[in-house]
Amino acid sequence: MKDLKNTYTVSIYTENNIGLLNRISAIFLKRHINIESLTTSPSEIDNIFRFVIVVKSTEFSIQRIIKQIEKQIEVIASFYHTDDQTIFLETALYKVKSKSLFDEKHIQKIIKNSQANIVTVSPNYFVIEKTGWRDDTEKLYKELEPYGLLQFVRSGRISVSKEPMNISNLLGLNTDK
C-alpha cells in the first residue's frame, strides 16, 4: 500500500507573492516528483490565490508533502484529493488549416460529435476548443491529427473538491454570508 502510486490533485491557498511558485515547486523537485500539471488563479476569497497541482505519487509521500507546503510562510492551507473526490476539467485548443475544414467533410462530423466549439475561423486556419477530461481531449486530438494540426495546447487541470475546504475559517473570514 505504501508504494502504490496514484494521481493526486493538490490544492494550495496562498498569499500572492513573487517566488512562491518557486518555493512550492522546489518541494516536489527535492523529492524527485514530476509535476503533471499546474494552474494558478484567484480563489473564491479576495486576494487569496489558488494553486492546483497534479502529481502522481503515493499517499504516504503526498501526506508529507502537504505538510511541507503548509509550512511555507505564505501558504494558508493545502489539501490533496483523489480524482473521485473532485470535479476536474482541462481545456484544449486545436488549430487546424481552414482548407481541411472544407475539403474533408469528415472533420465537421468529428467536431459535432465531440461537442467541441469552434472558437475562431479565418481564411487560413480555424481554432477548436474542447473542455473535458483528459480522455475527451485526447480522443479529439487523435481524430484531428490525421488532418494536420497546426498547433495543439492543453491547459493544466482545474478542479474543485466535492467536500468543503473551509479555508475561510482558517483565515477567520466569513465568505458564506
Added chain:
Amino acid sequence: MSNNNKISGAEAVIRSLIEEGVDLIYGYPGGAIMPIYDELYKFQDKLNHVLTRHEQGATHAAQGFSRVSGKVGVVMATSGPGATNLVTGIADAQIDSTAMVCITGQVASHLLGSDAFQETDIIGISTPVTKWNCQITQAKDIPEILAKAFYIARSGRPGPVLIDITKDAQFELMNFQYNKCLSVRSYKPVPDYSIDQIKKASHLINESKKPFIVFGQGVILGEAENEFKDFIEKTGIPSAWTILGLSALPTEHYLNVGMVGMHGNYGPNVLTNECDLLIAIGMRFDDRVTGNLETYAKQAKVIHMEIDPAEINKNVECDIAVLGNIKETIPLLTSMVNKSSHKSWLEKFSFHYEIEYKKVINNEINPTKNGLTMAEVIKEINNSTNGDAIIVTDVGQHQMVTCRYAKFNKSKSNITSGGLGTMGFALPAALGAKMGAPEREVVAVIGDGGYQMTIQELGTIFQTGSAVKIVVLNNNFLGMVRQWQQMFFDKRYASTELVNPDFVTIAKGYYLEAEKVSERKNLKGAVNRMIKSNKPYFLEVSVEKEDNVFPMIPTGASVSDIRLE
C-alpha cells in the same frame, strides 16, 4: 512632504536593525551593499560589524552567536559571490533550526535579469534552504519586510531568512516608521496544543513499565530546560539526547543516559528497541538517530511532542502527537503524570553502560597505547573547565568523540553542525559563540580537515581579540571518511590522507599564542595553559592516525545492532 524628513533605504535598514535590538552583524562588504555599509559607518556606536574573511564564516559566526544567546544572528553580504557564499551557512541554519537574518545587496532593479556585474538570483538559489526570503526593490518596503524577517526567523521553529535589497532601493529616500511584526496571517508559528492529547499521553506514561525519552534541540530552543527536568524527575524516566539536544540536561544528571544514534551510547540505542513507550521531545527522528526505520522501536508506543506539525509522522509514526510549545505542554503533562522511579529499568541502562565502559570508554579516556586518543584530550578539557565551557565542534570523528565525552553543566553549551554536517563550521561558530557569551569559556574542537576549510577566520579572531580557545585534533586524515573506507571499502583510502602545514606557525602568523602537543605527559599542562589564557589560543594535538569511533550503527542497520568494535 519635504525630503528633509526622509532617509535613505540604506539608513532604514540600519534603523530597522536597531529597532530589532541588533547590536552585532557579521558580514563582508561589496559593490551592491555599499550604501548600507556607508550607513553602518555612521552608526558604528550602536552596531558592531565584524568583518569575517569569507561570507561563509559570517553565517557560521552568526549561527554560533544565535545558538548561545537565543538571539537572531545577523549577516550582511554583497550580491553575486557574496550572496552565494552564504548558502552553506543558510542551509546549515535551516536544518538545525537556527534563527538568522541575512541581508544581501542586489544590483539595481533596472538591471535585474540583465546578467549585470555580480548579479545572481539569490532568491531563487536560497529558496529551498530558507524559512522565508524576499527581494526588496523599493525603499518604502524596507521596515515592514525587515520586521517580518525577524519575526519569522525567531518565532515558532526558528530558521534562516534572507532579504535581498536592490542598490537603488538602498539609495531611494523614504519616510521611516517602524512597527514590530506581531503576526503574519498565513503563518502560525506555534500550533495549538490539545489538552486531550496531553491527557492521552499522560495515560500512556502512567501505564508504561519501561518508558524512554529522546530529547532534542527543541528543549533548548523552547527554553524549556527546567520544565523538562521537572518532568523527568517526577516520572523517573531515563532520558537520552540527540546531538543537538546535548547540554539541555546536565551530563551528570542521574536520568541522563547518554546519546542516541550512529555513534551514540550503547544502552540508549539497544534499549530503544526494548522500551514499551518512546517519548520524543523536540526532536525529528533524523536517520542518524534512528538507523533502519523498519526496525526502530517497533515494540513501543510513541509520543511525539513537537512544535512543527510537518515533523509528526514524517519518519516515525506516533501514537500520540502533542503539538505546541513544549514550554507550555510539558508542565501540563507533568501535572497529570504519577510520580515514579523505574529503578530496575534504569539499572538496565547502567548495565549497558558498564559493558560500553569496559569495551570502549575506558580504552578511550585511559589509553595504554602510545598514541594520544581524542577522548583523553576531551577529558583534560573537562577537567580544566569543570564542564562549564561552551564547546564548539566541527564535523567528523572529533565531533562524535567530543559529544560523547564532553561534560556540560549548562544549556546552550554544545554548538555543532548536526543536520547538515558542515565541515568548516566550528572556527567561525566559536567566534560567534564567544561574542554571544563573552563571559563564558569557549573551546573549539576541530579536526585537521575541517579546520582548513575556514582557517582564514583566524584573522577575524585575531582582529576582534575574541578569546576563543582552538584545539585541533590532528590525525592527518579525514578521519571519519577514512574510518568508513576501512570498515566498508576494504581500506582503500581514496583521498583521505592529508599532508598538513605547520599549524602552530600559521596560528603564530595571526599573532595567536600557539602550542603543539604530541606526547601524553605534556597534554594536561598544555590544556591548562590554554584555558588559563585570557587571549585567543591555539593548541594542536597530534592524535593516533587510524583510530575509529565506536560504538557505531552502520548505515541501514538497526539501532539495536550497534557495534562496540
